[in-house]
Amino acid sequence: MKTRTWIIIFSLACVLCVCVWLYFSAFLSPSETVGIYQDGVLVKQIDLSSVTQPEEITLSGEYGDNVILVSHGHIKMQSADCPDKLCVKHGELKSSASPIVCLPNKIVIKFEDNAPSADAMTGR
Amino acid sequence: MKTKKMIFTSVLTALALVSFVIEASIPPLTPIYGVKLGIANIFTLFTLYSIGAPYAFALLILRITIGSIFTGQLVSFLYSLAGGLLSFLLMILLKRFFPLRQLWVLSVLCAVTHNLGQLLTAVLITQTPQLMYYLPVLAVSGIIAGAFTGLCAQLVLKRLQKQISKQLNT
Amino acid sequence: MKLLRLFCIFIAAVTAISFGGCDIGSVYSSEFFAMDTVMTITAYGDNRENAVSAAQDRIYELDDLLSVQKEDSEIYKLNREKSLSVSPDTLSVIKRSKEISSLTDNCFDITCEPLMRAWGFYSGLKNKVPSQDEIETALKGVGTEHIKIDKNTVTLDKNTSLDLGAVAKGYASGEVYRVLKENGVSSALISLGGNVRAVGSKPDGSDWSVAICDPDDSTKQAGTLKISDTAVVTSGGYQRYFEENGQIYHHIIDTETGYPANSGLKSVTVVSQDDTLADGLSTALFVMGLQNAKKLYADNSSLFGAVFITDDNKIYITDNLINNFSSERSFEII
Structure with a gap:
């Protein structure tokens, strides 16, 4: 194949990826409920709209502690002991499409889907 | 002749390591794992086209292992290894379809595969399939970074290849 | 144009078939009053109507045995006469209640009747805050040690009375579960005034x-x-x-x-x-x-x-x- 063909293919692939990314970001509207996972296990779920006082949550893993800061409507990784600190640089959790990830300590913070409708209610 | 190749590879490995360490100490552009240029990859491609696949493989494994120790990020060792091995496999499988003139195309394909491998490892380790959301970003980043490193290797090789093969064969 | 018409017919046919596919007739739901609350049983399967009506009868039967307030219930009689040879159902509820009391360090206690009465939580009584004296008096009869069981005869101490309100619905829902299963229902949802019991999973398996x-x-x-x-x-x-x-x-x-x-x-x-x-x-x-x-x-x-x-x-x-x-x-x- 000619070089020009490859350039066209790669450009198209780029455009496609950007479209997919925009689609993800636009249509996965963030809920207010976030889940904090460690090792794939839900550690804590927080409704950001109900948080009144800023609160720090500390999780420990193999590579030291991660401190998560929760305040009204916001959640972010405050500090981390891991070497690269990418989770701290991520800043606040903004979209379902980009969860906050700390690979060394296997922590993921992401938006949760809202609760579905129920078949029955207990305790009415 | 074999000794020359080995010496040559080790010099290139040292260069790859230096560039790897320098790149790791530059603050990342984005907070997403895997979005980076991968300058060290220039040396893998260079070795593959000028010396041979076994030497390039040795360089890759050494660079990943020692690089992880140098930067003190042993976690990233797993991710790098997964991505590195996957893309290297693709590299030797597809090499014969791409002459030196189109080395950058191969490099793009490998970079994208590399990022895919890293992402899959991350999904497995964190048990979070939602991380696949990052696939489009990592694909674009792979295309750009792959084109860059590929072109670098290609341009250098174009100027040095004759001299290198002359050196190695005497 | 002809093609378009064919297409429309096709779409209509597909829609009709897919709606017909959800056989709405396969569910039976019954709502009724018992044990001072609203109960709903929703069952799926072939024998659903018979099963639900058998379950409903079972609940009425239990309500007649276990109610504190119905004047011909076993519990009412037991509370009045302090010693009674009771039915297997009543006996089993009392035994289970004692087990739960000892498991929970007496945080659950069916001898709370005098207290419930003092606070006026029975129909015909007026809710009021009792005096300290009233509470002291009521507390005299409270405690599972005041219940003696000998074969199927239950004997209560002088000041003790039973209120099975905190387990009766649970026992009833267990019985409804058993009755539905016996009648071949493998998918149902039971709600006895907020006590929810699932039989199997939904018909679609979820x-x-x-x-x-x-x-x-x-x-x-x-x-x-x-x-x-x-x-x-x-x-x-x-x-x-x-x-x-x-x-x-x-x-x-x-x-x-x-x-x-x-x-x-x-x-x-x-x-x-x-x-x-x-x-x-x-x-x-x-x-x-x-x-x-x-x-x-x-x-x-x-x-x-x-x-x-x-x-x-x-x-x-x-x-x-x-x-x-x-x-x-x-x-x-x-």
């Missing part, structure tokens, strides 16, 4: 989803549990209470103090395979509070799971419910 009532607003939900073949029971002070001098008094009485339990909880939801246990435990955990409930759970995590809503509106769930519980609100795992 889990039932049971909402937990928000203690502050009964039209809202505090969370949802995905369950199959399990009982879910919630106890909360918000369900029945009265106000006097600006103070709220609810119906779950701590038999230790004689006053409405004040353990920092708004409601407790218990999930268990055992209906009677779920019902009794929801009351017991509500009385003992979060800290003691945690300890009890640590020793009995295979028996039950629980969701706690505290006075400051925090939600805690036991770790065996992680995969079943979802909520829009914050919650923590204990």
Whole structure:
């Protein structure tokens, strides 16, 4: 194949990826409920709209502690002991499409889907 | 002749390591794992086209292992290894379809595969399939970074290849 | 044009078939009153109507045996005569209740009748805050040690009376479960005034989803549990209470103090395979509070799971419910 063909293919692939990314970001509207996972296990779920006082949550893993800061409507990784600190640089959790990830300590913070409708209610 | 190749590879490995360490100490552009240029990859491609696949493989494994120790990020060792091995496999499988003139195309394909491998490892380790959301970003980043490193290797090789093969064969 | 028309016909046919596919006739639901509450049984399967009516009869039968207020019930007679040879159902409820009392360090106690009476929680009585003397008197007969069982004869001490209100619905839902199963129903949802029991899973194989009532607003939900073949029971002070001098008094009485339990909880939801246990435990955990409930759970995590809503509106769930519980609100795992 000619070089020009490859350039066209790669450009198209780029455009496609950007479209997919925009689609993800636009249509996965963030809920207010976030889940904090460690090792794939839900550690804590927080409704950001109900948080009144800023609160720090500390999780420990193999590579030291991660401190998560929760305040009204916001959640972010405050500090981390891991070497690269990418989770701290991520800043606040903004979209379902980009969860906050700390690979060394296997922590993921992401938006949760809202609760579905129920078949029955207990305790009415 | 074999000794020359080995010496040559080790010099290139040292260069790859230096560039790897320098790149790791530059603050990342984005907070997403895997979005980076991968300058060290220039040396893998260079070795593959000028010396041979076994030497390039040795360089890759050494660079990943020692690089992880140098930067003190042993976690990233797993991710790098997964991505590195996957893309290297693709590299030797597809090499014969791409002459030196189109080395950058191969490099793009490998970079994208590399990022895919890293992402899959991350999904497995964190048990979070939602991380696949990052696939489009990592694909674009792979295309750009792959084109860059590929072109670098290609341009250098174009100027040095004759001299290198002359050196190695005497 | 002809092609377009054909296409339209095709689409119409597909729609008709897919609607016809959901056979709405395969479900039967019955709503009725018993045990002072509204009950609903929704069953799927071939024998659903017969099964539900058999279950309904069973509930009426149990209500006639176990009610504290019906004048011809066994419990009413037992409370009056203090010694009675009772039916196997009544005997079994009393025995199970004693078991749950000893499991929960007497935070659950069916001898609370004198207290419930003192606080006026029976129909025909007026809700009032009793005097300290009244409470002292009522407390004399409280305690499971005042119940003696000899074969099928139950004997109560002079001051003791029973109220099975905190387990009767649980026992009934267990019986409904058994009756439905015996009648070939493998998929049903039972709601006995807030005691929910799932028989199997939904006809499509997915889990039932049971909402937990928000203690502050009964039209809202505090969370949802995905369950199959399990009982879910919630106890909360918000369900029945009265106000006097600006103070709220609810119906779950701590038999230790004689006053409405004040353990920092708004409601407790218990999930268990055992209906009677779920019902009794929801009351017991509500009385003992979060800290003691945690300890009890640590020793009995295979028996039950629980969701706690505290006075400051925090939600805690036991770790065996992680995969079943979802909520829009914050919650923590204990």
